[in-house]
Amino acid sequence: EIVLTQSPGPLSLSPGERATLSCRASQSVTTNYLAWYQQKPGQAPRLLIYGASSRATGIPDRFSGSGSGTDFTLTISRLEPEDSAVYYCQHYGSSPPMYTFGHGTKLEIK
Amino acid sequence: QLQLQESGPGLVKPSETLSLTCTVSGGSISSSSYYWGWIRQPPGKGLEWVGSIYYSGSTYYTPSLKSRLTISVDTSKNQFSLKLSSVTAADTAVYYCASPVDTAILGYYGMDVWGQGTTVIVSS
Numbered sequence: 576e577i578v579l580t581q582s583p584g585p586l587s588l589s590p591g592e593r594a595t596l597s598c599r600a601s602q603s604v605t606t607n608y609l610a611w612y613q614q615k616p617g618q619a620p621r622l623l624i625y626g627a628s629s630r631a632t633g634i635p636d637r638f639s640g641s642g643s644g645t646d647f648t649l650t651i652s653r654l655e656p657e658d659s660a661v662y663y664c665q666h667y668g669s670s671p672p673m674y675t676f677g678h679g680t681k682l683e684i685k
Numbered sequence: 686q687l688q689l690q691e692s693g694p695g696l697v698k699p700s701e702t703l704s705l706t707c708t709v710s711g712g713s714i715s716s717s718s719y720y721w722g723w724i725r726q727p728p729g730k731g732l733e734w735v736g737s738i739y740y741s742g743s744t745y746y747t748p749s750l751k752s753r754l755t756i757s758v759d760t761s762k763n764q765f766s767l768k769l770s771s772v773t774a775a776d777t778a779v780y781y782c783a784s785p786v787d788t789a790i791l792g793y794y795g796m797d798v799w800g801q802g803t804t805v806i807v808s809s
Contacts, residue, residue, distance in 0.1 A: 576748075610795035612732075619781055619802055620724075620732065625795035632787055632797070663732055667794035672745040674722070674734035674794075 577601055579664050579677035587683045594651040596680045598664030603644045608667040611640055611649045614679075615660045623662075624649065651682075659684045687712045687786045689800035697776075697807050703769040707782030707800060714763045715740075718784040721765045722796060723756065725778040735780070738765060772807045779804050 578601040588594055598609070609627040612620040622631040624640035627647055639650045651658055664677040693705035709717065723735040736746035738756045746754045750769065758765045769776060780803055783796040790797055 607792065608794050610793070614732075619783075619799035621799075622790075622795045622797040625790045625793040625797075629789075629793070631795070632789065661731075665732075665795070672737065673747060674724075674737075676732040676734065679731045 576673075577604060577666055577668055577675050579666055579675055581662075581664060581677040581680045583680065585681045585683065587685060588654055590654055590656060590684055592654050594649075594654055594658070594682055596649040596651075596662050596682070598642075598647040598649070598677050600645045600647070600666060604666050604668075606643050608669070609640075609642070609647050610665045610667075611638075612663045612665060613658075613660045614663065620663065654684050656684045658682060687717050687784075687798055689782045689784065689798055691780060691782050691800045691803035693780075693803055693805065695804055695806060697772055697805060698809050699773055699807055700771055703767070703772050703776060703805060703807075705767045705780055705782075705803065705805070706764050707766070709763045709765075712786075713760075714758060714765065715760050718786050718798075719791070721756075721758065721782065721784045723767050724781045724783055724796075726781070726802075727775075727778045733778075735767065774807050777805060777807045 580599045582597045606627045611624040614620040628640045661679040663679045690708045720739045722737040753770045755768045783799040786798045
């Protein structure tokens with residue numbers, strides 16, 4: 576079973592700065608099956624990135640994803656206060672079909 | 686625009702069966718997506734995939750819940766459901782239903798449409 580480890584721990588940045596969030600898999604994974612979500616308090620998660628680097632519909636280009644193998648990155652540029660949220664990476668494994676989520680990275684913009 | 690809405694009892698007694706329903710609106714459950722999933726989130730914790738059902742009828746469950754879990758689809762009601770038996774306090778969580786709907790993400794297994802979530806508390 577694949578384990579996804581996210582870093583850093585809680586992150587506090589200022590508006591206009593850039594955030595770099597990491598997701599490391601315990602073994603090499605299929606790039607197509609790596610996604611990122613944003614979750615704000617009291618809300619359902621929102622899909623940001625799929626296929627490691629493709630933005631979901633309606634997601635601003637300030638959000639970008641990259642990586643392959645075991646190391647993946649979500650970059651948020653020109654941070655805005657509304658970007659305060661917990662960010663999760665997610666992997667889909669096909670044998671057997673199952674999803675794994677990372678434990679999340681909390682990002683605070685102030 | 687496809688929408689999902691979870692429903693079910695907010696309080697369940699230990700050892701009983703938790704039953705939740707996800708109602709699909711704005712489209713047919715038979716043709717709008719190729720799989721439908723449940724994800725839960727214990728209070729103050731992260732997301733946990735519970736299980737999924739595919740258009741073929743195949744179901745896949747997270748290993749830790751497999752012996753207690755059933756996910757099914759009722760096409761006549763445009764709904765899919767979750768039943769979790771012998772619940773304990775560890776099953777207390779917000780339960781979300783979710784699905785990939787945007788054709789652009791087909792084959793990538795992200796989930797772009799989510800319900801708002803329903804809180805389930807297991808307590809006597």
